[in-house]
Amino acid sequence: MKPVTVMLAGVGGQGTILAADVLAKVATASGFDVKLSEVHGMAQRGGSVDTVVRYGDEVFSPITDPGAADHLVCFELIEAARRVQWVKPGGRLLVNTRTIEPLPVLIGAAKTPDDLEARLAEEGAIFLDAEALACEAGSPKSANVVLLGALSVGLEFSEELWQETIGARVPSKTIDVNLRAFELGRRACVEGECMA
Amino acid sequence: MTKLLSGNEAVARGAWEAGAVLGVGYPGTPSTETLQNFAGMPDVRAEWAPNEKVALEVASGASMAGARVLVAMKHVGVNVAADPLFTQAYIGVRGGLVLLVADDPGMHSSQNEQDSRNWGPFARVPILEPSDSAEALEFTKLAFDISEQFDIPVIVRSTTRISHSKSLVSAGERAERERIPFETDAPKWVMMPSNARVRRLDLDRRVAELKTWAQEHAPDRVEYRDTSLGVITSGIAYQYVREALPDASILKVGMSFPVPEQAIRDFAARVDRVAVVEEADRYLRTHIAALGVEFDDVPLPASGELSPGIVARAFGSEGDTLRGSIPGLPARPPLMCPGCPHRGLYYALRSVNAVVTGDIGCYTLGALPPLSQMDSCLCMGASIGMMHGANVVGGIEGRPIVSVIGDSTFAHSGITGLVNVAYNGGSGVVIILDNRITAMTGHQGNPLMGRTLMGEHSQEIDIEKLCSALGIESVRTVDPHDIDATRIVLREEVKREGLSVIVSRAPCALIVPEKEDPYAVNREMCTACGACIKLGCPAISTDDDGHAEIDITVCVGCAQCVRVCKFDAIESSGSACDIGGSV
Numbered sequence: 001m002k003p004v005t006v007m008l009a010g011v012g013g014q015g016t017i018l019a020a021d022v023l024a025k026v027a028t029a030s031g032f033d034v035k036l037s038e039v040h041g042m043a044q045r046g047g048s049v050d051t052v053v054r055y056g057d058e059v060f061s062p063i064t065d066p067g068a069a070d071h072l073v074c075f076e077l078i079e080a081a082r083r084v085q086w087v088k089p090g091g092r093l094l095v096n097t098r099t100i101e102p103l104p105v106l107i108g109a110a111k112t113p114d115d116l117e118a119r120l121a122e123e124g125a126i127f128l129d130a131e132a133l134a135c136e137a138g139s140p141k142s143a144n145v146v147l148l149g150a151l152s153v154g155l156e157f158s159e160e161l162w163q164e165t166i167g168a169r170v171p172s173k174t175i176d177v178n179l180r181a182f183e184l185g186r187r188a189c190v191e192g193e194c195m196a
Numbered sequence: 197m198t199k200l201l202s203g204n205e206a207v208a209r210g211a212w213e214a215g216a217v218l219g220v221g222y223p224g225t226p227s228t229e230t231l232q233n234f235a236g237m238p239d240v241r242a243e244w245a246p247n248e249k250v251a252l253e254v255a256s257g258a259s260m261a262g263a264r265v266l267v268a269m270k271h272v273g274v275n276v277a278a279d280p281l282f283t284q285a286y287i288g289v290r291g292g293l294v295l296l297v298a299d300d301p302g303m304h305s306s307q308n309e310q311d312s313r314n315w316g317p318f319a320r321v322p323i324l325e326p327s328d329s330a331e332a333l334e335f336t337k338l339a340f341d342i343s344e345q346f347d348i349p350v351i352v353r354s355t356t357r358i359s360h361s362k363s364l365v366s367a368g369e370r371a372e373r374e375r376i377p378f379e380t381d382a383p384k385w386v387m388m389p390s391n392a393r394v395r396r397l398d399l400d401r402r403v404a405e406l407k408t409w410a411q412e413h414a415p416d417r418v419e420y421r422d423t424s425l426g427v428i429t430s431g432i433a434y435q436y437v438r439e440a441l442p443d444a445s446i447l448k449v450g451m452s453f454p455v456p457e458q459a460i461r462d463f464a465a466r467v468d469r470v471a472v473v474e475e476a477d478r479y480l481r482t483h484i485a486a487l488g489v490e491f492d493d494v495p496l497p498a499s500g501e502l503s504p505g506i507v508a509r510a511f512g513s514e515g516d517t518l519r520g521s522i523p524g525l526p527a528r529p530p531l532m533c534p535g536c537p538h539r540g541l542y543y544a545l546r547s548v549n550a551v552v553t554g555d556i557g558c559y560t561l562g563a564l565p566p567l568s569q570m571d572s573c574l575c576m577g578a579s580i581g582m583m584h585g586a587n588v589v590g591g592i593e594g595r596p597i598v599s600v601i602g603d604s605t606f607a608h609s610g611i612t613g614l615v616n617v618a619y620n621g622g623s624g625v626v627i628i629l630d631n632r633i634t635a636m637t638g639h640q641g642n643p644l645m646g647r648t649l650m651g652e653h654s655q656e657i658d659i660e661k662l663c664s665a666l667g668i669e670s671v672r673t674v675d676p677h678d679i680d681a682t683r684i685v686l687r688e689e690v691k692r693e694g695l696s697v698i699v700s701r702a703p704c705a706l707i708v709p710e711k712e713d714p715y716a717v718n719r720e721m722c723t724a725c726g727a728c729i730k731l732g733c734p735a736i737s738t739d740d741d742g743h744a745e746i747d748i749t750v751c752v753g754c755a756q757c758v759r760v761c762k763f764d765a766i767e768s769s770g771s772a773c774d775i776g777g778s779v
Binding site: 021034035044045063081082084085088101104106107110116120123140 | 198200226228305328356360361362363364435436438439501503504505518521522524525526527528529531532533558561564565566636638729730732733734737738749
């Protein structure tokens, strides 16, 4: 199988690295060659972060280029707009509707365009309110796993494998919340509630 | 056993499998997790040293005692460790000594770009360059063998995309090995001129022997496919070449010093056209040109990272079809966390109109708007030396000159700077931002807070007493969350003649276990004056009328904004859950 490229874009602190790690482990357990690339350090302090997971029969590069990602999972609306070119035409664009205003906007030095959702909708974005579903699952911190649930609908791995991997990866106190979060994200997409 | 490991984890695993018993280094992105992982292995000891020079010296002692030892640091750390590195090459080793160096092309989290392959010919030390985690493990093991076989320290050179990418690795078992017995050997280990002259020539002999051995045994790899194009490459660039030019023949250089001259000549003779693809410096290209081997100089960027797409375009590909971009987006620079104590210190610092010499850590973010309280950032520890230099030439516009330096950076190389100011009778205000942790690299312990890499509690350095011992008369401690009190101390200290130290002490917001209840803005009282906005707190924004708003899901209740509000408009809101808790 040719490599599948999944990019997860968000803001430092949103849990993109954990989500990517779960995906990489699921792909590994399914017998694929896997590479994952992440960025640590200064960028993690509230900056734009993106993480890439690639899996297939043989994967060379751990990173990808604009126009080359099959799936782009955006944890935040502005970062979705910033990274939209990275998903190939015809690829899947999954967007959390949450906005985290960056500091230049908070201090009045810049503005966020008000038509981002409309622009992303033109690009075929599938929207999801991951924080709302995460609260329903029991903790707003599980929004990253809600998004994994939504992503999982478009990938070839079994629901059981996802559940098993999430259970092994998250802190034991939060397993139930995270499994519920995964289920809610997955069901939202299966039932079409994420407005495809 | 197959595992998904990062390059850093794989190097740690490789060192452990090779029988290393000690790991030592200083945290620095992208190298940090190497030692953290090594520390978790059985039957080893791992230590953070205060800086990279000390780390390499500790490693030298361990090697002298016959043990295998791993040293880990980021590229700029090698500058600090270069003094022992060069002479260690003369001395050689007893137990194998391997240095993991992680470069950061593109400067994700660094103040400069350096291509550490250049240390090879400069210090005459072998350089191994893995291309993924599996090689990171194998090459680290091989590096220990080369180190002992050729009596030389060996560098394993990584980059961000090796260190922080995960790929599959076959993990093995640990080789139990006997400690190499100690023998007094002054001609080898005592580098005074008469001995060093002999060892200098002996180093050339050892490198020449290694070069001969490498012709058969180096981890270089030749992959012949279509021979109309042959690409010479190394490290992460190999992966991009495989992706971008799947049909090209490849010479993958695994040992980039000594340069595999014979392998390059043989490869060039077998292919019609040679090209070289490398990230960062023209290292291979310079050496290949010196061999008289002709190659196509494809247009690669002179700095920053490569990618499969960049390599494809260098060979004439037009690249993938792109969607339209969405213009007009606000930038998202990194920022200090909600509740960060540095924010309070910088806010107070605005009141003294100082020229601020800065340093390296989370607090470097104080250079960004709206705080904008930093005028320089050079390298680890430079803030204090720069403050002194600016002062001794007569100061700057009559303004006070203040240096800011974090706790771990102060232990790294700020102490010597402070000794220098005290010794030379200099003046200025040194602010030590003691947030009780090495925060930027991911919360490592340091000598000022006294938690070791093995998780033990040791001696905390008493900064105030240390400064007093240097003869500094004014050493004061402030709580930076208390902005008014901090401002008063700053105003007093900038007026004082001579040298003073202010210890700004409050724990990093990320290590405070219990968050306080968030605050909210009372709109009736808010005059839209904008004072709280100038904190640059990610929890505070303004509505269309300029009134402040606090995002209760972001606020951690540090109360800095309460202290800067002159109209008592910011009040406790009760816990986020009590008032709905929706996000």
